Amino acid sequence: VTGHPRRVRVATDPGYDVLVGSGVRAAVVDMLPDSVSRVAVVHTATVADTAVGVASSLQQTGREVLPLVVPDGERAKTTAVVDELWSTLGTAGFTRSDAVVSVGGGAVTDVAGFAAATYLRGVAVLHVPTTLLAMVDAAVGGKTGINTTSGKNLVGAFHQPRGVLCDLDLLRTLDRRDIAAGLAEVVKCGFVADPGILSLVEGDPVASTDPSSEVLATLVERAVGVKAAVVSADEREATSRGSRVGREMLNYGHTLGHAIERTEGYAIRHGEAVAVGMVYAAELGCRGGALPAVVVERHRTVLAAVGLPVSYPAGHWPALLAAMRVDKKARGHTLRFVVLDDIAKPTILAAPREELLREAYTAVSGR
Ligand SMILES: NC(=O)c1ccc[n+]([C@@H]2O[C@H](COP(=O)([O-])OP(=O)(O)OC[C@H]3O[C@@H](n4cnc5c(N)ncnc54)[C@H](O)[C@@H]3O)[C@@H](O)[C@H]2O)c1
Ligand SMILES: [Zn+2]
Numbered sequence: 001v002t003g004h005p006r007r008v009r010v011a012t013d014p015g016y017d018v019l020v021g022s023g024v025r026a027a028v029v030d031m032l033p034d035s036v037s038r039v040a041v042v043h044t045a046t047v048a049d050t051a052v053g054v055a056s057s058l059q060q061t062g063r064e065v066l067p068l069v070v071p072d073g074e075r076a077k078t079t080a081v082v083d084e085l086w087s088t089l090g091t092a093g094f095t096r097s098d099a100v101v102s103v104g105g106g107a108v109t110d111v112a113g114f115a116a117a118t119y120l121r122g123v124a125v126l127h128v129p130t131t132l133l134a135m136v137d138a139a140v141g142g143k144t145g146i147n148t149t150s151g152k153n154l155v156g157a158f159h160q161p162r163g164v165l166c167d168l169d170l171l172r173t174l175d176r177r178d179i180a181a182g183l184a185e186v187v188k189c190g191f192v193a194d195p196g197i198l199s200l201v202e203g204d205p206v207a208s209t210d211p212s213s214e215v216l217a218t219l220v221e222r223a224v225g226v227k228a229a230v231v232s233a234d235e236r237e238a239t240s241r242g243s244r245v246g247r248e249m250l251n252y253g254h255t256l257g258h259a260i261e262r263t264e265g266y267a268i269r270h271g272e273a274v275a276v277g278m279v280y281a282a283e284l285g286c287r288g289g290a291l292p293a294v295v296v297e298r299h300r301t302v303l304a305a306v307g308l309p310v311s312y313p314a315g316h317w318p319a320l321l322a323a324m325r326v327d328k329k330a331r332g333h334t335l336r337f338v339v340l341d342d343i344a345k346p347t348i349l350a351a352p353r354e355e356l357l358r359e360a361y362t363a364v365s366g367r
Pocket of ligand 1: 044046047072073074077104105106107108110130131132133134137138139140141142143144145153170171172173174175
């Protein structure tokens with residue numbers, strides 16, 4: 001471990017630490033309870049070197065390691081893969097005093113987390129996220145899940161990890177566009193809860209995308225801090241009540257963002273779709289609520305500064321509106337948007353007029 005790792009506490013029950021810094025993956029041996037004698041290391045082939053390193057440090061503490069390779073990306077999040085993980089754990093005679101360690105992007109932390117949540121009704125899991133998105137979002141908060149033929153993340157469980165190790169060294173092999181996409185969720189945390197994040201990105205957009213910079217370390221720490229606070233207060237995403245917006249605030253930019261992903265057949269990066277979705281939500285919050293126009297403009301400048309898209313073609317509106325409606329129908333409620341009254345003041349806009357929705361879209365497309 002080099003430099004000073006930062007530590008963020010997630011106060012769920014049980015609670016756990018998220019370590020952020022260069023080299024923190026070495027702490028994997030300290031974060032597992034002593035009683036753990038066997039560890040399944042779930043990873044993709046793309047991060048095999050990292051997984052081998054994690055496995056050998058575990059072996060040096062006398063633990064038996066079972067490497068489990070899963071397919072890359074969304075292909076890992078299937079019942080077939082979960083079935084294979086359960087079977088392998090069963091064959092190896094895993095017990096509740098053994099543990100799972102995930103090494104990979106959000107797809108890996110999701111599927112390994114789900115297998116850990118369900119095997120023997122729950123064994124310990126520790127995440128070593130290897131993408132920025134997984135560090136600031138997927139690995140923290142205890143949501144795990146897989147996809148079905150009807151849609152993404154439709155099956156899952158809440159299962160908090162024992163710890164999360166955000167080793168910034170691992171981001172060095174990630175391409176720049178993936179770092180930018182992860183930063184969309186960081187900027188989101190800035191708008192819904194921690195304006196200091198926005199100032200940091202605006203102050204040095206280049207360092208914000210550089211894994212070796214202290215700026216990115218601080219951004220990850222603060223974004224995780226936002227997620228930790230929100231999740232601690234609303235662990236299982238109870239619906240937001242009245243003016244209190246709980247975990248749902250993390251969906252800022254996601255209503256339109258998900259529609260963009262769906263209509264593009266998931267060919268666009270999640271963070272890029274969410275970036276456009278946040279500009280859209282800002283336009284909604286301005287036209288249909290209290291958000292000052294200058295904050296809408298700030299969405300555009302901060303997102304564009306790190307190379308994220310802030311507009312989308314005009315002709316796509318009918319398909320996007322239809323996709324948003326289908327999504328909501330599937331979840332059994334009317335269209336809902338997280339919007340801002342101001343920075344760090346999220347609120348819910350439910351069932352807005354179609355005219356308002358279209359006007360806000362025109363502002364996102366027509367420049
Ligand atoms: N559970 C949650 O709360 C939550 C939150 C957000 C997202 N998610 C899930 O996370 C997934 C998206 O996460 P993601 O963007 O990390 O996707 P991913 O896991 O598919 O990883 C993206 C790509 O990056 C590669 N990769 C991973 N680490 C790398 C590294 N260090 N260097 C080079 N390449 C690397 C992977 O092999 C993969 O091809 C989605 O399935 C989404 O549903 C879950
Ligand atoms: Zn997201």
